[in-house]
Amino acid sequence: MALVIIAIAMLMRVASSRCAPVCHLGYPTHGTEVSGHDEDLIHFSLNLEFLEAEMFLWNAFGYGLDHAAPELVNGGPPPIAPQKANLDSLTRNITGEFGLQEIGHIRSIIRTVGGFRRPLVNLSAANFAMMMDEAFGHKLHVGSLHSALLGYVGANSFLIGYLSKRLVAGLLGVEDAVVREYLYERAAEVVWPYNHTVAEFTSQISELRNRLAKCGVKC
Structure with a gap:
């Protein structure tokens, strides 16, 4: 009986291999892989990936x-005044995974459209304090919050090449969703040593991003 079952299974496998179509995933047989215009848009976002x-x-x-x-730095200058943040274990793990993900983003961009030297980025507390002052419209006495802009959503509709679109689709990850959930859970908490809540900081940073990006709401 066992031999009969094995024989039937083998016959079914042979039949299915003859009849079932084989799907080969690939790229279009015509069209542009990456245009020069695409390279310019994605290279602009590469600056943000380095940041x-x-x-x-x-x-x-x-x-x-x-x-x-x-x-990946290709001889570019090191960042100005970076420092390790005082984070709890959960936040540190999330932030670390984001950092490793950004390494993957940079590699993907360089592999697809080429790259350039790491630009000089200013990670000093004074620079972020200036950004927060601009967001709130007045000087905050202490400040070291971080903010980074994402350029892929706006650029995506202007891409021409199918490789460029596939690249950007892969780079549009879940960072924003994770950060927003994290912020929503802590919206009512006051950010020490300021007299402003997480929700207030989030709102003011979003408004600043909208003003800098122009042409409609970006976040």
Whole structure:
């Protein structure tokens, strides 16, 4: 009986291999892979990827791309005044994963459209304090919050090549969703040593991003 079952299974496998179509995933047989226009748009966003990678890595681990992925910096200058953040274990783990994800983003961009030297990024507390002052419209006495802009949503509709679109689709990850959930859970908490809640900071930073980006609401 066992031999009969095995024989039937083998016959069914042979029949299915002859009849079932084989799907080959690939790229279009015509069209543009990556246009020069695409390269310009994606290279602009590469600047932001470098910024985010350095910010997340330094915040979580106390080191940046020079240690984590030195082959990506291509001789570019190190960031200005980075420092490890005082984070609880959950926030540190999330931030660290974001940093590692940004390394993957940079590699994907370089592999698809080429890259350039890491730009100089200012991660100093004074620079972020200036950003927060602008967001609130007045000087805050202490400040070191981080903010990074994402350029892919606006650029996506202007891309031409199918490889460019596939690249950007892969880069549009879940960072914003994770951060927003994290912020919503703590919306009513007061950010020490300020007299402003997490919700107030989030709202003011979003308004600043809208003003800087122009042409409609971006967040």
